[in-house]
Amino acid sequence: MIHRFPVRVFYEDTDMGGIVYHANYLRYIERARSDWVRQLGNDQNAMRDAGIVWVVRRIEADYITTAKFEDELMVETTLREISGVRLTMDQIVKRGETTIFTAAVTAVCMNAAGRPVRLPAEIRALMQG
Template sequence: MVHMFPVRVYYEDTDMGGVVYYANYLRYIERARSDWVRSLGIDQNAMREEDGVVFVVRRVAAEYLKPAKFDDALEVRTAIKAVTGVRLILNQEVLRGADLLFQAEVVIVCIGESGAPARLPANIRRQVH
């Protein structure tokens, strides 16, 4: 399953060269992941309150391939690469039409209130398999 999320590049997203500032790609993929989780019916507030855990990014390996520019219509694609008892590994891509601009492998884990790693709730593991 691939989740698709549209993004429009605003002036505020660009740097002095008129291209998307590198850190904004991380913002785009974060928004897409939040939308993906919501589309699965996972309520992150309830997860925190009922299960005592929250998602955090453990690692991002990113590759910047081509620049996006002001007013470009982009699409962020999110797909599951692997699921274990404690982590989700996602592939995320930012495209402009057929052009791949950015790709990242993102490792997501759960942590408890103390900040220690915690197992993914069973209902979430079932939903993403």
């Protein structure tokens, strides 16, 4: 299943050259991941209240070409792998059919003490379902 999340490039997203500042792609894919887990039924506020939060452990990113002010982008998120302790997703940012950015993102859950914990079974079921 592919989750799609639209993004419009605002002026504040661009650098002096009028192109999207590199760090903003990380913001775009974060928003898409948050929307994806929310749409799956994962209540991140309830998780936090239970002492568990999502944390990005690793991102491997490839900046292929640029996006510019007023571009309409689409972030596509797909689940690559899920285990007892981690979730790996592929995320692609496109302008039309043109891929402009790709990332492989690994996320884990941590407790309030900052220690990794197993992904809750209900979350694994939501993601695999």
